[in-house]
Amino acid sequence: MRKSIIICLVAVFAALHTTLYFLPYALWRNWAVLLGPIEGIILGPYVGFFAALLGSSISRIVAFDPFWMFGIIAEPVSVLIVGLLSRRVWKPALLACAMMLLAYSAHPFGRSLPLWTILDVLAALILIYPAARLSNRLFSPTLKGKSTAVLLISFVGIATDSLVRVFLLIPCGLSGLFFTSFEQVSAVFTGGAVASYIEDSLVVAVSLLVGVVLIVRLSKQGLQLEPANKKGEKNAGEPDLLAEKTEKLLNNVTP
Numbered sequence: 001m002r003k004s005i006i007i008c009l010v011a012v013f014a015a016l017h018t019t020l021y022f023l024p025y026a027l028w029r030n031w032a033v034l035l036g037p038i039e040g041i042i043l044g045p046y047v048g049f050f051a052a053l054l055g056s057s058i059s060r061i062v063a064f065d066p067f068w069m070f071g072i073i074a075e076p077v078s079v080l081i082v083g084l085l086s087r088r089v090w091k092p093a094l095l096a097c098a099m100m101l102l103a104y105s106a107h108p109f110g111r112s113l114p115l116w117t118i119l120d121v122l123a124a125l126i127l128i129y130p131a132a133r134l135s136n137r138l139f140s141p142t143l144k145g146k147s148t149a150v151l152l153i154s155f156v157g158i159a160t161d162s163l164v165r166v167f168l169l170i171p172c173g174l175s176g177l178f179f180t181s182f183e184q185v186s187a188v189f190t191g192g193a194v195a196s197y198i199e200d201s202l203v204v205a206v207s208l209l210v211g212v213v214l215i216v217r218l219s220k221q222g223l224q225l226e227p228a229n230k231k232g233e234k235n236a237g238e239p240d241l242l243a244e245k246t247e248k249l250l251n252n253v254t255p
Contacts, residue, residue, distance in 0.1 A: 006043075010051045013039050017055025017075075022063065028195035029071070032056065033161055034203050036075060037154035038211040040082025041138065042218065048083045052076040069174065070165045078161035085153050090132035093156075097125050100163050103171035110170055113186060117193035118166065120200050124159030131156050138215065146212050154207035155200065162196050 013035070020031035032055065040048045053076040060068040081093045101121065104110040130152060137149035169175050169189075179185045 006047055009043055010047060010054070013043065013048075013051040014055040014058065017052060018059045018062070021056070021059035021071075027199055028192045029161070029199060030059075032059070032071075032075065033078075033158060033199065034206045036079050036161065037082050037150070037157040037203060037207045038214060040079040040157060041086045041150070041153065041211060041215065043079075043083065044087065045080050045083030045089075049076045049080040052079040067178075070168055073168060074161045074164035077164050078157050081160045082153055082157035085128065085132045085156060086135045086138060086149075088132050088135050090129050093132070093160075094125070094128045097121075097128065097160060097163060100167040100171070101125060104163075104166055107171050109175070109182060109185060112182065113170075113189055117190055118163075120155075120159045120197060121163045121166070124156045124163070127152055127156055143212065143216075146215060147208055150207050150211050150215075151204055154204050154211065158200050158203040 017032045017035055017039075020035060023031045025031050036052065039052055042048070043051055053072070056072045056075045060072060065071070077096075081096070084090070084093050101118075104118070131149075134149050134152060137145035138153075140146055140149075169185075175185045179188070
């Protein structure tokens with residue numbers, strides 16, 4: 001993409017990010033998280049990260065939030081992960097998520113909190129590699145191919161947002177700034193987990209309904225989103241058994 005187009009897209013997405021943040025919201029985070037997967041897919045890992053960082057920072061500067069550090073860190077990082085996966089880069093994403101999850105599991109709070117609260121994070125960890133391998137479907141001429149890739153990548157993206165917030169709250173010790181006991185942490189954590197599962201569904205739905213259409217429209221306008229395969233990646237074009245099985249499973253459960 002030309003530099004002028006990149007600057008325009010960053011400005012647009014940062015403005016959207018900020019606007020969505022201020023809309024009334026009844027769940028755990030804010031409406032801006034629905035934009036994350038679309039940001040990462042269209043802008044890529046680094047430009048998308050900057051746009052999300054800019055939007056989330058402006059939002060918290062305009063309207064101060066005592067929990068500002070969660071959004072300013074989690075939202076850009078999740079966009080970065082989405083951008084990497086959409087360019088078929090999975091190892092840094094898997095390493096980062098695995099390290100955060102291990103740190104959570106090693107913490108006394110992490111060992112005491114119920115497992116069901118992080119099931120989406122565990123599923124996302126498993127789906128990182130298939131999502132990256134199937135990301136070439138983003139450039140498929142068929143709508144079904146694009147939808148499969150967007151579904152996987154957007155789910156991993158929103159689950160990563162949750163994981164980063166959990167990592168900041170528990171292993172990094174930010175829970176001590178806001179809560180005085182484990183019981184308080186547990187009550188907020190379990191309540192937030194229920195809301196996060198609803199948000200997972202919302203983000204995936206918005207990505208499928210809006211993101212896929214936006215990718216098609218931008219492609220028709222001449223904006224090509226080419227996958228950034230690594231040089232010397234010999235197996236990039238070869239079939240992958242795990243990715244193929246994941247795609248077949250998705251095809252069986254979706255109309």
